[in-house]
Amino acid sequence: MGEVRLAAVVLILILLSSGCLGVNSTMSTSQEEALYLMPGYGEFNAGNILFNLTDEHERLEENLAFLMPPNSTIEIKGLLFAKKYSINQKECYYKGKAKLSAFLGDSNTSNSWSYLQSRLKRVENISVEIVPKETTISENKNATFEIIIKTENVKLGETYHIYIVAFGEDGWKAWARIEVKIWGLEETSH
Numbered sequence: 001m002g003e004v005r006l007a008a009v010v011l012i013l014i015l016l017s018s019g020c021l022g023v024n025s026t027m028s029t030s031q032e033e034a035l036y037l038m039p040g041y042g043e044f045n046a047g048n049i050l051f052n053l054t055d056e057h058e059r060l061e062e063n064l065a066f067l068m069p070p071n072s073t074i075e076i077k078g079l080l081f082a083k084k085y086s087i088n089q090k091e092c093y094y095k096g097k098a099k100l101s102a103f104l105g106d107s108n109t110s111n112s113w114s115y116l117q118s119r120l121k122r123v124e125n126i127s128v129e130i131v132p133k134e135t136t137i138s139e140n141k142n143a144t145f146e147i148i149i150k151t152e153n154v155k156l157g158e159t160y161h162i163y164i165v166a167f168g169e170d171g172w173k174a175w176a177r178i179e180v181k182i183w184g185l186e187e188t189s190h
Contacts, residue, residue, distance in 0.1 A: 046094040046174035048083035065179035081142040102128040
């Protein structure tokens, strides 16, 4: 009885290991691709969003911080690119279709989506528009986008931590932060 169990366990282990080693020819393309996902794929920041305040992408930043007066508008250039990573000496990329969204958060950023997600909320009191909201990147094709920030309903002295998040259709996520501090002279009545 014990020998039958041992033989069954050995047989199961052989079958499992042969499938993992690629001997099983019935593995689908998506199953093969799953073998090459970065550890923490979708949980950790892919880090493939950059910003610039000018038209030329000479000085790209992952995080921006600047002052804005009330009732003003600024356009920020964004770049989403296919970032390379390696698994078992195979080159892979964070690529494909991605949706871009804006959220407000706090100053404590993290590379962990679980941590960051729990601190994100919808944008309010400041206007943030992303154009386009959806794009596609590949190994040889980056995508550009614009973030339009309007400070119409803000209060002096407030700081807004705006997170731009890319949700890849394959499950990867990337995010970067724009910090906007509202400044100006308060009106006094005499």
